[in-house]
Amino acid sequence: MDIGFSVEETRFREECRDWLHANVPAEKRPLDAVDAIGFDKAWQRRLFDAGWAGINWPADYGGRGLSIVQQVIWLEEYAKAHAPWIGANFVGINHGGPTLILNASEEQKAYHLPRILKGEAIWCQGFSEPGAGSDLAGIKTRGRIEGDELVVNGSKIWTSFAHVADWQELVLRTEEGSQRHAGLSWAICDMHAPGITVRPIRKMSGQTEFAEVFYDDVRIPLSNVVGGLGNGWKVAMSTLSFERGTGFIAEQVKAGQEIAELVTTARANGMIKDDRIADQLAQMRAEVAALRAMTYRNISEVVRIGQPGPEASVIRLFTSELGQRLERMAVLLMGEDLIDFAYGDDNAVQDYLRGFAATIAGGTAQIQRDIIGERLLGLPKSR
Amino acid sequence: MDLTLDDEQEALRTATADWCRAHMPLEEVRSRPTGLWGDLEAMGWTGMTAPGMDLDHATEAVVFSELGRVLAPIGLISTTAARRWFADGFDGKVALALPAEEPSDMRVLDPGGSHAALMWTASGLRLFDMPNDRTHAPTIDLSTDQSRQQWTTSVSTEDAAAPLHLQLLAAAYAVGCADAARDMAADYAKLRQQFERPIGWFQALKHICSDMAVRAAVARSQLYYAACSLDARDTDAAFHIAAAKRLGDQAALDNGRANIQVHGGIGMTDEASPHLCLKRAHLLQFIAPADAALLLEGAA
Numbered sequence: 282m283d284i285g286f287s288v289e290e291t292r293f294r295e296e297c298r299d300w301l302h303a304n305v306p307a308e309k310r311p312l313d314a315v316d317a318i319g320f321d322k323a324w325q326r327r328l329f330d331a332g333w334a335g336i337n338w339p340a341d342y343g344g345r346g347l348s349i350v351q352q353v354i355w356l357e358e359y360a361k362a363h364a365p366w367i368g369a370n371f372v373g374i375n376h377g378g379p380t381l382i383l384n385a386s387e388e389q390k391a392y393h394l395p396r397i398l399k400g401e402a403i404w405c406q407g408f409s410e411p412g413a414g415s416d417l418a419g420i421k422t423r424g425r426i427e428g429d430e431l432v433v434n435g436s437k438i439w440t441s442f443a444h445v446a447d448w449q450e451l452v453l454r455t456e457e458g459s460q461r462h463a464g465l466s467w468a469i470c471d472m473h474a475p476g477i478t479v480r481p482i483r484k485m486s487g488q489t490e491f492a493e494v495f496y497d498d499v500r501i502p503l504s505n506v507v508g509g510l511g512n513g514w515k516v517a518m519s520t521l522s523f524e525r526g527t528g529f530i531a532e533q534v535k536a537g538q539e540i541a542e543l544v545t546t547a548r549a550n551g552m553i554k555d556d557r558i559a560d561q562l563a564q565m566r567a568e569v570a571a572l573r574a575m576t577y578r579n580i581s582e583v584v585r586i587g588q589p590g591p592e593a594s595v596i597r598l599f600t601s602e603l604g605q606r607l608e609r610m611a612v613l614l615m616g617e618d619l620i621d622f623a624y625g626d627d628n629a630v631q632d633y634l635r636g637f638a639a640t641i642a643g644g645t646a647q648i649q650r651d652i653i654g655e656r657l658l659g660l661p662k663s664r
Numbered sequence: 665m666d667l668t669l670d671d672e673q674e675a676l677r678t679a680t681a682d683w684c685r686a687h688m689p690l691e692e693v694r695s696r697p698t699g700l701w702g703d704l705e706a707m708g709w710t711g712m713t714a715p716g717m718d719l720d721h722a723t724e725a726v727v728f729s730e731l732g733r734v735l736a737p738i739g740l741i742s743t744t745a746a747r748r749w750f751a752d753g754f755d756g757k758v759a760l761a762l763p764a765e766e767p768s769d770m771r772v773l774d775p776g777g778s779h780a781a782l783m784w785t786a787s788g789l790r791l792f793d794m795p796n797d798r799t800h801a802p803t804i805d806l807s808t809d810q811s812r813q814q815w816t817t818s819v820s821t822e823d824a825a826a827p828l829h830l831q832l833l834a835a836a837y838a839v840g841c842a843d844a845a846r847d848m849a850a851d852y853a854k855l856r857q858q859f860e861r862p863i864g865w866f867q868a869l870k871h872i873c874s875d876m877a878v879r880a881a882v883a884r885s886q887l888y889y890a891a892c893s894l895d896a897r898d899t900d901a902a903f904h905i906a907a908a909k910r911l912g913d914q915a916a917l918d919n920g921r922a923n924i925q926v927h928g929g930i931g932m933t934d935e936a937s938p939h940l941c942l943k944r945a946h947l948l949q950f951i952a953p954a955d956a957a958l959l960l961e962g963a964a
Contacts, residue, residue, distance in 0.1 A: 571911055581668045660853055
């Protein structure tokens with residue numbers, strides 16, 4: 282065991298740092314998705330042109346083909362440099378792209394992956410439905426096969442960036458009368474196709490970042506199905522397991538910056554003299570350190586045995602709950618200023634309200650606890 | 665950067681766990697054989713990082729968390745630290761003295777068979793002679809006795825790494841203690857039936873166990889990082905080891921409580937084992953505790 286980095290890795294870190302120092306935009310990323318789209322696309326293009334997009338994606342599709350450790354180093358330096366959130370590119374870079382890499386045909390990969398990396402194509406996710414949240418296998422949106430097309434009817438919800446997206450990773454029922462996990466398919470849906478209606482939903486933090494999507498006889502070529510008809514559950518799970526593995530490093534590094542800022546704030550406004558606040562801050566310092574240790578441990582498992590260890594499921598839950606504790610503390614340290622919050626304010630209250638998503642989106646904290654109990658501890662399945 | 669066990673560490677971990685299960689099981693913590701200490705010394709655990717041995721603190725932390733899992737004698741912590749930091753041959757067992765201010769009495773843990781007691785303070789380690797005429801009293805931790813003694817002549821080390829080493833060993837014990845409670849709870853939740861199914865089926869119980877797993881995983885990760893930081897003589901080692909101790913202590917205490925709740929009625933009894941972990945966790949809080957002010961400063 283060791284916590285040092287190789288000479289080569291250290292040199293790579295310096296390279297990342299130098300480029301970020303010179304290139305991170307001075308202006309803040311706009312809060313609302315519609316306003317932010319131009320910003321997000323331009324920033325992604327800049328990353329791509331400089332060779333920083335898809336660091337561990339295969340070189341054949343525009344990536345760098347570097348190691349997962351280098352990917353971690355990049356993400357650490359990215360967060361340290363206060364580089365902007367990748368925003369609307371999040372789904373393509375962190376979900377859609379990795380799923381395509383694992384499951385798609387050569388043709389699908391060759392078309393979509395470079396466009397994702399260049400920020401030319403914005404992706405959104407079409408998994409949850411009004412009746413299928415934590416119980417994702419209850420998906421009802423159906424695709425009837427007609428010739429070489431799927432004819433899609435139904436609706437999806439909580440779709441981030443749907444109103445600005447070009448493509449969607451759509452999980453739908455393609456086998457009539459099928460139940461639960463069987464008969465689902467994972468398809469690439471053109472968000473500009475006729476028959477799609479997007480109803481933006483405003484979050485309690487003020488942004489309209491996600492939406493409900495309605496499908497009325499939307500036609501998708503069968504060649505857009507990824508991983509074969511009827512294999513949608515397996516393909517979808519490969520994305521989710523990626524999420525639970527290495528998808529949260531930026532948040533973890535940010536947690537380290539946030540706790541340092543909170544301590545500084547609490548010292549400046551004198552609230553650190555409250556023993557309970559000082560103790561909570563000390564606790565969170567320790568937890569943030571442990572989060573990094575746990576991430577490193579997980580990454581070294583991937584390097585050693587090719588996949589995350591069983592404790593990877595713990596990281597996601599701990600990251601999300603620690604993030605919320607940090608956000609709660611930030612709001613507490615604001616004191617009465619909290620009262621002045623209005624939609625559009627980009628401050629700690631905004632982060633706090635937005636942060637409720639962390640234990641809901643992509644599998645609630647309760648679902649995560651089921652997974653930990655069943656897969657890590659071997660307790661009987663409740664469902 | 666690598667925070668996984670290599671083959672040698674894994675083999676040592678397994679061998680330690682096997683030996684402990686056979687010779688020093690947690691359930692028999694109150695009736696350990698009189699010759700046990702000799703066997704423990706023979707296993708070589710107290711000399712892993714002693715001068716002339718080339719094992720690192722990371723390996724030592726892995727082994728001590730296995731020892732902590734069966735609530736091994738507290739004297740292993742102090743003896744190991746004494747071997748490492750005091751040259752002039754303390755061959756026998758060394759007891760652990762809790763920090764005290766002269767002239768008030770020292771509280772010495774696990775005094776049986778010891779001729780010296782090691783006191784931890786944040787700034788150093790001090791080794792005291794122990795009087796021969798002493799009485800041993802029980803502690804809340806049913807595996808550990810204690811004695812009281814006055815200040816005697818002592819030798820000390822000012823090496824900044826010495827107190828960190830002892831704190832790391834105590835953190836490893838806490839992580840093991842948290843693991844033991846987690847496993848005990850999960851095993852019971854699979855076995856115990858109510859409403860015609862194992863109680864672990866119910867989310868109310870399952871999620872208590874999941875939270876125990878989270879606390880144990882968090883504490884163990886930080887333990888490994890902390891051990892490596894001591895091996896590397898990292899400038900942030902004091903912070904990382906304090907973080908490991910704090911999270912380890914918390915995991916041991918919270919898991920100790922949760923384990924009793926998962927066990928229900930039997931968990932409240934003297935006969936069942938859950939209280940043994942809880943009581944050990946309470947004792948560990950007083951051994952090389954983490955300094956909150958140091959944690960607040962953070963790493964560089």
